[in-house]
Amino acid sequence: MIMEEDQKATEDPEEEARKRRRFTDIEDLGLDPKDCITVYLVSTKEEMDGGNGFQFNMLDFSGIFGDNGRIYGYQGLKISIWMNILSFQSFYEINFEKRSNFGKGITDLEPCLKILFLDNLVDNKDDFIESFSRDSHYIRDIISSGNILCQKSTEGHEIQIIRMGIEDAGYLYVRIVPLVVLLVEGFSYKLGSISIDLNDEGWDLYLLIEKPVDQTANNQDRLLGFFTVYRFYHYPDGLSRLRLNLILVLPPYQHKGYGSYVLHAINDIAIAGDAYDLTIKKPSKELQHLRTCIDVLQLLCFDPIQDAINATISLLEQGKLSNKASLPQLLPPMDVVEDARKTFRINKSQFLQCWEALVYLCLNSYAHAECVEEYFTVISNRVRAKILGTSSRSSGKKVIDIPSTVESKMSFVMFRGGGDGNEFKGVDVDQNIGEDHIKQLIDRRLEEIKLIAKKVYGT
Ligand SMILES: CC(=O)SCCNC(=O)CCNC(=O)[C@H](O)C(C)(C)COP(=O)(O)OP(=O)(O)OC[C@H]1O[C@@H](n2cnc3c(N)ncnc32)[C@H](O)[C@@H]1OP(=O)(O)O
Numbered sequence: 001m002i003m004e005e006d007q008k009a010t011e012d013p014e015e016e017a018r019k020r021r022r023f024t025d026i027e028d029l030g031l032d033p034k035d036c037i038t039v040y041l042v043s044t045k046e047e048m049d050g051g052n053g054f055q056f057n058m059l060d061f062s063g064i065f066g067d068n069g070r071i072y073g074y075q076g077l078k079i080s081i082w083m084n085i086l087s088f089q090s091f092y093e094i095n096f097e098k099r100s101n102f103g104k105g106i107t108d109l110e111p112c113l114k115i116l117f118l119d120n121l122v123d124n125k126d127d128f129i130e131s132f133s134r135d136s137h138y139i140r141d142i143i144s145s146g147n148i149l150c151q152k153s154t155e156g157h158e159i160q161i162i163r164m165g166i167e168d169a170g171y172l173y174v175r176i177v178p179l180v181v182l183l184v185e186g187f188s189y190k191l192g193s194i195s196i197d198l199n200d201e202g203w204d205l206y207l208l209i210e211k212p213v214d215q216t217a218n219n220q221d222r223l224l225g226f227f228t229v230y231r232f233y234h235y236p237d238g239l240s241r242l243r244l245n246l247i248l249v250l251p252p253y254q255h256k257g258y259g260s261y262v263l264h265a266i267n268d269i270a271i272a273g274d275a276y277d278l279t280i281k282k283p284s285k286e287l288q289h290l291r292t293c294i295d296v297l298q299l300l301c302f303d304p305i306q307d308a309i310n311a312t313i314s315l316l317e318q319g320k321l322s323n324k325a326s327l328p329q330l331l332p333p334m335d336v337v338e339d340a341r342k343t344f345r346i347n348k349s350q351f352l353q354c355w356e357a358l359v360y361l362c363l364n365s366y367a368h369a370e371c372v373e374e375y376f377t378v379i380s381n382r383v384r385a386k387i388l389g390t391s392s393r394s395s396g397k398k399v400i401d402i403p404s405t406v407e408s409k410m411s412f413v414m415f416r417g418g419g420d421g422n423e424f425k426g427v428d429v430d431q432n433i434g435e436d437h438i439k440q441l442i443d444r445r446l447e448e449i450k451l452i453a454k455k456v457y458g459t
Helices: 013-025 045-050 109-117 125-134 138-143 166-183 258-272 285-300 303-317 334-344 348-365 369-387 435-457
Strands: 002-004 037-042 054-056 078-084 090-096 147-154 157-164 203-212 222-233 240-249 278-280 397-402 411-416
Touching (some): 037 045, 045 125, 078 109, 090 109, 090 125, 138 166, 157 166, 157 258, 166 203, 166 222, 203 258, 222 258, 258 278, 285 334, 285 348, 303 334, 303 369, 334 348
Parallel strands (some): 002 090, 240 278
Antiparallel strands (some): 037 054, 147 157, 157 203, 203 222, 397 411
8 A cells, every 4th residue: 555645745844855955966876664663563453553564674675676676766756565474465655755757767666575475465454454354363273283393381372393294384385485484584585495395295394373262263373483394305324404494483483493493303203204304495694594403402411422522621731732734623523423313313514613612612611721822823724714614725745733532642534635524504604705705704703603502602
């Protein structure tokens, strides 16, 4: 629905002339959609009218408003979008003071919003308001065909994770896709990365549901979040591998422990299904942090790792790792990596992420403060080598020391050249990168490790 606000020209002609001059004199630089669009999650008419719904604006509109993502030809533009959090249909209103072509054309807003919301838009405000009561049990109906995977009790509610059949999942998925596009960085229609192939049985959709214990008509089941998992095969043993493709906890429910609950459930799915491993497709920074905290906590209680950590700390105490010209450094023994995969389904590259944090945690908690500096040097060297990959690569073989759980004395591993043997992810490789940028990336990694330690141990 588009509404042009009443002009106040007759009330203050001078002000109006000044505004008009100002607007026509300047080049139309376009508006950032983030500055003029607000989305409200609502479940009642009162929330909608009173502006009391959950409100968010810093959203990702890339790919929605043309190639450079800006909106042209408007002054005082305000787009309000209300999403019914019970049925995931939406209604919008567009308000502006002025609309005119100032050299860059006029963005046609309605088709853009239709690209975003697909068939989930309700055209009429009264219909939308009616949907609060009409569709109040939409979620309850949808999940009736699903299977409860796990549940826990909170005050007055059951929190359930429900696995959906792929067809029923499809109906709901189409309704929640607009939220994914807006809230998950890097997921856009353009990239085509959000689609689930409903004919591919490898896909599973799981819903995180809040169910009132009192299931009377006035109490609705609510969708708190969801995740999709893809199952494929590990060659040559034919075991399944699980990939978490997408996870979203809806904004009103974030930072309440649900993400953590879901990640534990996914780990359990992988273990119960005897999967080879569990991976996550391009995790966001926040998700990666959460995942590493969870994995580090599990690994800290995993006996086979203790000897390997102690051996690494011993090398750090002797200053043997930072002096090494060859890389990689601070690698765990491969048998420990394999044990962790078999026990927790943590894949190798995730294990290496956890390993640095595990060593740091043990350094800190067992009074090895004097070699923390040594540890920081080793991490800095590792990040630097990752960035400047090719310069430290050689075509020959490299022999490096690693801690061993097999023998008390040192073992060695030989790497054939061409790579730095380093499987750490998360740092961009750029050959022309400057020293300042390298320092920033090193600091960032050290901060990540310290933050994990703080969350896990409060150190
Ligand atoms: C493969 C992909 O899908 S990549 C994209 C990932 N998804 C997104 O980016 C979508 C938007 N974000 C989200 O959906 C969510 O924020 C998620 C999934 C990343 C995390 O879910 P949340 O429910 O917020 O996680 P959870 O609450 O368990 O933990 C988040 C933080 O809250 C903290 N926390 C956990 N429980 C509580 C609590 N009771 N009170 C306060 N804080 C808590 C955690 O320690 C954690 O803090 P940290 O981030 O500083 O370490």
